[in-house]
Amino acid sequence: MAGRSNNSLKLLGMFASPFALRVKLALSFKGLSYEYLEEKDLHRNKSELLLKSNPVHKKVPVLIHDGKPVCESMIIVQYLDEAFAGVGPSLLPSDPHERAIARFRAAYIDEKLFSSWMMVFRGKTDEEKAEGTRQSFAVAATLEGALRECSQGKPFFGGDSVGYVDVALGGFVAWVHAIEKLYGLKVFDAAQTPLLAAWLERFGALDAAKAVMPDIEKLVELARMTRQAQAAAAAAAQGN
């Protein structure tokens, strides 16, 4: 965008956050440079800058542009598309109805995908975990249908190139692989949801995606440490 410097972009993130990854992906696809600031301890010691920049939710990601913060991952992605309209590809389509469909699908991913996985991760009973698995396959089936319908034989939700929905789902790509390693569960299974499984590989192979993807082993390690800490806390609580 003429006269607008990208040097003033800062991103507050955390390496394992799928929501921060969405913003990294959008920045990468649009070819925007930025300063990245890692939140090292979101549980016990959030940075002053995070608390000041996102006082309502106190969560990553936060994008700071020319000193002004923008919060919530998909709101940031839309902001980047609008504030840097002339820079790199547009992530949202130009047609109003197609934009509405893209926003609907991204909202569906936000509302359903992560919560179904959390039931698998954090379900207190076997029934809850099984219900989480059932729901995560149902969500995958809906996304398979969306991919079939909206891409019409094209490689991405956005058509020939990645768009808004690809970024929304792309934030979870590394976690899909980590979940398989942790639980032996292929949430985007090639037999049940072949288009989605192919999308997973295709998206992950993009140079602009590879440039910002977290190391899957580190996600696995983080999840195991979190699990151990929770088990220890539960044991300590029972001891009281």
Add this chain to the structure above:
Amino acid sequence: MAGRSNNSLKLLGMFASPFALRVKLALSFKGLSYEYLEEKDLHRNKSELLLKSNPVHKKVPVLIHDGKPVCESMIIVQYLDEAFAGVGPSLLPSDPHERAIARFRAAYIDEKLFSSWMMVFRGKTDEEKAEGTRQSFAVAATLEGALRECSQGKPFFGGDSVGYVDVALGGFVAWVHAIEKLYGLKVFDAAQTPLLAAWLERFGALDAAKAVMPDIEKLVELARMTRQAQAAAAAAAQGN
């Protein structure tokens, strides 16, 4: 918008839905005419048109424009703003950062306001209900701060005229009054949140809002009937 007919707009709604009301408000503020179709029994008998138009969530509101459905209230409001860009006032501001702030506030209302009220309505214990009341006042305090900051002495979240956030919150105006009648609870209290209480009156007095607001007595009656039906179902379940 040149060459675009508004006669092809249909809205599937339900009179008590705050989400359907948002779309009615946006249509009213933009001066768009439409055919309204009331869903008469969302619990037991959804219309074929609703099931076909919103197969993922099966919920109102759905806007159908030239035969193409758009779902989710704030996605519909954005769609109306984009598809009828030249018709009536713009609801989202033109500046990208102000747009992001408006989207953030609308998302906050979606995520926090309704859920806190549902705890008051449907809380199973007195503690849960008290927590709901506490949360609903905390949400109101955050909105009070947003109104102070973004309107800067102006009457609406959108400034001198209503905008995207006013529509997001406006969907709940009739329910704020109904909750007071049902529970004696002023969720937008003039002593604690004076700007928000003044906004409530000012918004409700707009001709374009009055034209689409539901009858508060009917909301009260619906809530009482729902409560009686739930109590009867709970008693029957205990009897089994």
